């Protein structure tokens with residue numbers, strides 16, 4: 001059976017080594033006589049799995065001791081509500097709108113307090129990151145919120161906003177573990193794992209301890225209160241055990257490749273293959289301003305919707321799948337997360353060159 005090069009924005013490719021290991025352990029996990037899907041979340045075997053996953057993530061990201069790591073459910077979208085419910089003390093927060101996911105988080109936050117849109121790149125279809133050096137930060141803001149990598153539009157922050165002393169909260173669903181992060185720059189980082197880490201169904205939150213409070217908004221569901229999860233080591237109820245197990249394997253895989261510095265180097269090389277081609281091509285064009293380009297999501301167009309469709313169809317037939325752009329942008333998008341091998345991008349570019357020759 002041939003595996004395809006899967007350029008999906010999420011759920012996305014997982015490292016083949018991890019899938020093979022999981023397959024080998026499917027019927028009998030380390031002599032337990034059962035799969036991880038079948039075991040109690042209170043068992044010794046699962047306790048080791050979740051503790052090791054947390055330790056490996058802490059190690060990879062250099063997470064300081066005064067930050068909690070929580071394994072949660074509900075996807076990244078659930079955090080759009082959980083963040084304001086837990087972190088709005090004054091009932092105010094500032095949002096930077098760089099795409100659909102930031103906008104959704106902002107719209108959700110408006111239900112719980114005063115959410116201000118302090119900057120936006122909506123005027124040019126989110127093709128750039130706005131200047132965030134001197135934003136009108138609200139004096140009472142409990143936090144400033146960003147979506148660190150914009151999966152749909154292919155932009156990323158190469159420089160963090162000046163929050164004027166306020167806590168920064170970041171959705172890193174589509175670029176977590178792609179490069180080193182200075183966790184101390186943030187009050188909270190969270191990510192849905194289904195792009196760069198594991199199967200859908202797990203969301204990881206890294207939160208500074210002093211932000212985990214009991215006096216959250218009174219209507220906050222027990223399950224959405226970070227303190228509930230922190231006090232119970234993410235085992236308040238049955239967690240997504242199998243997903244956490246796969247995340248743990250991916251953390252080990254990233255470590256085996258040399259950690260986040262090595263991932264960054266690899267991702268920069270990989271993305272450059274595609275961006276360099278886009279910059280030299282007469283047919284294909286990247287849609288994002290150069291200085292804000294993402295290492296993970298690369299949208300591009302030919303400028304002709306029919307030709308875009310032809311390209312996607314022929315690419316699919318050649319084994320390069322899920323290249324169709326998001327429905328709000330059109331064109332194409334290649335998501336080249338950690339698990340996409342260099343060879344996948346090289347072959348895609350070869351295919352694009354050939355397509356360009358044939359369709360001049």
Ligand SMILES: Cc1ncc(COP(=O)(O)O)c(C=O)c1O
Pocket residue numbers: 010074075076077078101147149150151152171172173174192
């Ligand atoms: C940056 C970002 N945030 C949030 C989400 C939503 O994630 P979920 O489907 O886990 O709610 C996505 C999903 O694609 C995303 O790319």
